[in-house]
Amino acid sequence: MSFNRRDILRAGLGAASAAIADRVFVSQVEAAEAPLGYTLPKLPYAFNALEPHVDAKTMEIHHDKHHAAYVDKLNEALAKHPELKKKDPVTLIREIAEVPEDIRQAVVNNGGGHVNHSLFWQMMKPKGGGNPTGEVAKAIDASFGSFKDFQTQFADAAMKRFGSGWAWLVVGDNGKLEIVSTANQDSPLMTGEGKMPILGLDVWEHAYYLKHQNKRADYVTSWWNVVNWDFVNDQLSKAKS
Numbered sequence: 001m002s003f004n005r006r007d008i009l010r011a012g013l014g015a016a017s018a019a020i021a022d023r024v025f026v027s028q029v030e031a032a033e034a035p036l037g038y039t040l041p042k043l044p045y046a047f048n049a050l051e052p053h054v055d056a057k058t059m060e061i062h063h064d065k066h067h068a069a070y071v072d073k074l075n076e077a078l079a080k081h082p083e084l085k086k087k088d089p090v091t092l093i094r095e096i097a098e099v100p101e102d103i104r105q106a107v108v109n110n111g112g113g114h115v116n117h118s119l120f121w122q123m124m125k126p127k128g129g130g131n132p133t134g135e136v137a138k139a140i141d142a143s144f145g146s147f148k149d150f151q152t153q154f155a156d157a158a159m160k161r162f163g164s165g166w167a168w169l170v171v172g173d174n175g176k177l178e179i180v181s182t183a184n185q186d187s188p189l190m191t192g193e194g195k196m197p198i199l200g201l202d203v204w205e206h207a208y209y210l211k212h213q214n215k216r217a218d219y220v221t222s223w224w225n226v227v228n229w230d231f232v233n234d235q236l237s238k239a240k241s
């Protein structure tokens with residue numbers, strides 16, 4: 001396949017033709033690219049499900065526009081090296097050093113964006129928050145002293161990230177929990193140090209600007225109310241197995 005929807009639109013077709021082309025595009029995608037392309041995962045809940053802590057409009061734009069764009073640009077970058085599309089997205093970015101240099105930064109940005117957001121949606125849930133449960137609760141106490149101390153240090157990492165990036169709770173290869181922060185869409189999975197993210201907070205302005213404007217601290221405070229500790233526990237047990 002040698003064209004995409006943008007090419008068709010660029011070719012100056014009218015709306016009706018573009019709609020037909022769109023159907024052609026979809027059927028060709030299904031036929032030719034779906035097995036090897038990366039796809040936008042569905043949100044596991046409605047856009048408004050995290051209200052009032054995270055607003056519906058932010059969730060809609062964040063998922064349908066921002067995350068979708070990372071997926072599209074990742075597929076575009078990999079068009080030059082389609083064999084890489086056989087890797088699941090986590091393996092692709094964990095093995096980032098094996099990605100050819102001509103597309104590596106594009107895969108860091110967009111593959112990182114795809115994996116980070118795919119995790120982020122699952123790290124939140126309606127009626128989430130509260131105190132951590134299970135093994136994560138014990139591991140947080142062991143590593144940080146208390147949940148409150150952990151929250152303080154995690155929020156600090158989120159606040160001190162200058163510009164765009166993420167705060168993470170990771171399991172190191174020694175099995176210990178650590179707080180790290182990454183710039184842009186870099187993932188702890190890319191460091192080659194065996195770090196596994198189990199909780200992450202997106203501090204790009206696109207994650208909070210509509211509701212909180214420049215007040216990142218208010219967003220961080222609200223976000224604790226939607227943390228999905230069940231998922232964090234699942235990630236912890238995967239990291240340890």
Ligand code: MN
Pocket residue numbers: 062066117202204206207
């Ligand atoms: Mn984001």
